[in-house]
Amino acid sequence: xxxxxxxxxxxxxxxxxxxxxxxxxxxxxxxxxxxxxxxxxxxxxxxxxxxxxxxxxxxxxxxxxxxxxxxxxxxxxxxxxxxxxxxxxxxxxxxxxxxxxxxxxxxxxxxxxxxxxxxxxxxxxxxxxxxxxxxxxxxxxxxxxxxxxxxxxxxxxxxxxxxxxxxxxxxxxxxxxxxxxxxxxxxxxxxxxxxxxxxxxxxxxxxxxxxxxxxxxxxxxxxxxxxxxxxxxxxxxxxxx
Amino acid sequence: xxxxxxxxxxxxxxxxxxxxxxxxxxxxxxxxxxxxxxxxxxxxxxxxxxxxxxxxxxxxxxxxxxxxxxxxxxxxxxxxxxxxxxxxxxxxxxxxxxxxxxxxxxxxxxxxxxxxxxxxxxxxxxxxxxxxxxxxxxxxxxxxxxxxxxxxxxxxxxxxxxxxxxxxxxxxxxxxxxxxxxxxxxxxxxxxxxxxxxxxxxxxxxxxxxxxxxxxxxxxxxxx
Numbered sequence: 001x002x003x004x005x006x007x008x009x010x011x012x013x014x015x016x017x018x019x020x021x022x023x024x025x026x027x028x029x030x031x032x033x034x035x036x037x038x039x040x041x042x043x044x045x046x047x048x049x050x051x052x053x054x055x056x057x058x059x060x061x062x063x064x065x066x067x068x069x070x071x072x073x074x075x076x077x078x079x080x081x082x083x084x085x086x087x088x089x090x091x092x093x094x095x096x097x098x099x100x101x102x103x104x105x106x107x108x109x110x111x112x113x114x115x116x117x118x119x120x121x122x123x124x125x126x127x128x129x130x131x132x133x134x135x136x137x138x139x140x141x142x143x144x145x146x147x148x149x150x151x152x153x154x155x156x157x158x159x160x161x162x163x164x165x166x167x168x169x170x171x172x173x174x175x176x177x178x179x180x181x182x183x184x185x186x187x188x189x190x191x192x193x194x195x196x197x198x199x200x201x202x203x204x205x206x207x208x209x210x211x212x213x214x215x216x217x218x219x220x221x222x223x224x225x226x227x228x229x230x231x232x233x234x235x236x237x238x239x240x241x
Numbered sequence: 242x243x244x245x246x247x248x249x250x251x252x253x254x255x256x257x258x259x260x261x262x263x264x265x266x267x268x269x270x271x272x273x274x275x276x277x278x279x280x281x282x283x284x285x286x287x288x289x290x291x292x293x294x295x296x297x298x299x300x301x302x303x304x305x306x307x308x309x310x311x312x313x314x315x316x317x318x319x320x321x322x323x324x325x326x327x328x329x330x331x332x333x334x335x336x337x338x339x340x341x342x343x344x345x346x347x348x349x350x351x352x353x354x355x356x357x358x359x360x361x362x363x364x365x366x367x368x369x370x371x372x373x374x375x376x377x378x379x380x381x382x383x384x385x386x387x388x389x390x391x392x393x394x395x396x397x398x399x400x401x402x403x404x405x406x407x408x409x410x411x412x413x414x415x416x417x418x419x420x421x422x423x424x425x426x427x428x429x430x431x432x433x434x435x436x437x438x439x440x441x442x443x444x445x446x447x448x449x450x451x452x453x454x455x456x457x458x459x460x461x462x463x464x465x
Contacts, residue, residue: 003327071399071443073406075417076436079424083432159317166410167424176323180411185327192323196316203315223307227350230314 003185007193010186021174023194029170030198033161037093038154041100045153046146049108053142054134062109066102074099074160082167092164099160100153107149107229111142140215144222147210148229154206158199162191172198256430263431271438273414277405278446280337282398285344292345293352294378303353310346318343318404322411336408336415343404344397351393355386388461391454395447402443406435 010016017023052062074095081091115138123137139146165173175191178184207222260267296303321339329335359382367381409417416435423432455462 068440070396071403071440071447072436073403073417073420073439075406075409076420076432076439079420080429080432080436083423083427083429155315155317159319162317162319163407173319176319176410180323188323189327192320196320199315199317199320200312203312223304223311224350226311227307227346230311230346230350 003189006186007189010190016190026170026172026174027194027198030158030161030172030195033089033092033096033164033169033171034154034157034202037096037100037161038157040093041097041104041153041157042150044097045101045104045149046108049105049146049149050112050134050139052105053109053112054130054138056113059109059113063106066106069099069102075163075166078160078163078167087168089164089169092167092169096157096160096164100157103152103156103229104146104149107145107152108142111145111149112138114145115141141218143214144210144218144220144225145229147206147214148226151203151206151210151226152230154202155199158195158202162195255433256428259428259430260434267419267434267438270414270416270418270435271442274402274405274416274439274442277333277336277340277408277413277415278398278401278442280333281340281344281401282394284337284341285348285397286394288341289345289348289352293349293356296349296353297356306349307346310349313342314346318407319410322408322413326411331412333413335411336405336413340401340404340408344401347397347400348393351396352386352390355389355393356382358389359385384458387454387458391450395450398446398450399443402439402446406439 015022019025048062052058077095077098078092081095085091112134119137119141120133123133128136161171162173162176164171165177172191172194175187175194179186179188179191210222211219292306296306318339321342322335325335325338329338363381363385364377367377372381405413405415406417406420409415409421416439419431419435423429423435
């Protein structure tokens, strides 16, 4: 088990926990890339998804844009942004946001759209206005799917932020890129383990948050809803949904 | 804004001469990309099908199965490629094994939902006609589940085509190599070529699967 001890040694080395290339500094960078792009994507995707779902206008366009997005490799777009706009966080941020929007947008949209029409009708029959129907009925009922979309986007952002290191930025991806360049396998695995742990942590925190914000009556089987959300987007060529 | 592009003399447009000179290389990477997409889908489908049949037979398995494949799906692909690198080195398995794992969540979910969507009346009728269980699955339930199964296959395919590019970072071939070429030379042409080919491959594979599904389930197109 030589490899394993080398990897443990990498984590145990105090030198790997200090300075600009230390784990804490790389963690801050990785979290910053992820949080900034996730927040911007959230601010774009959820309101648009709610509006499109509530009014049921432009849904096909929204889903198709999201579908095309799935077929475009994020790695290529990040490098392309770099080649056109140079080194910097802004080009990478744009790419990260572009890939974080579709899962949240589609799931918010389909969640609101698929609210039982009878539930919506009875809310209107009780005298609720459009906005009230949205906030008090549609959003709570759609919440499991909205949160599943949020979780999918979040872990995707954490994973894709690793690629920022390819175009000269920081984050945990640095260990993978630097390690590969000099064939330092323990360093690469160190980076890989850190990214994987971060993704699982984010997933765990959001799964916990989902329990808090989703009403018991519509909670359903969490694993099934998340699986549904992650296989929600139809491939690009299909327009049948 | 960016002097780097200007220095190498590259414009924002496409250098067609570069494409002509490198068509052999581009073709090789494209074929490699095809292989790295097809193998994980093939392995993933066989594994997912077996797991799904078990989950249909024993419904209690379904939720844990989705949880486990869901956790695996959460692990970033680059991380999994790197970890595999220590075991499988620069062989093709370093890409194929993680990519196979990523197809499982999507495929298991769709295969199980496909079988679950078979109307109970149909199942009862098949039983009443004297079908034994294995034959009933193949002859009656599978055809009815095919549209949902194919929907999953198409999503898994499009996802895999994109993920393959990342495996270039751990030394695998495929269109991701062209991204790296474009990066190291600050040259957009290989990037644009690889992006176009990758999207074209995803769309073509998607349409092919749709055509196969329609041929296998002619009754679904009559309604549409």
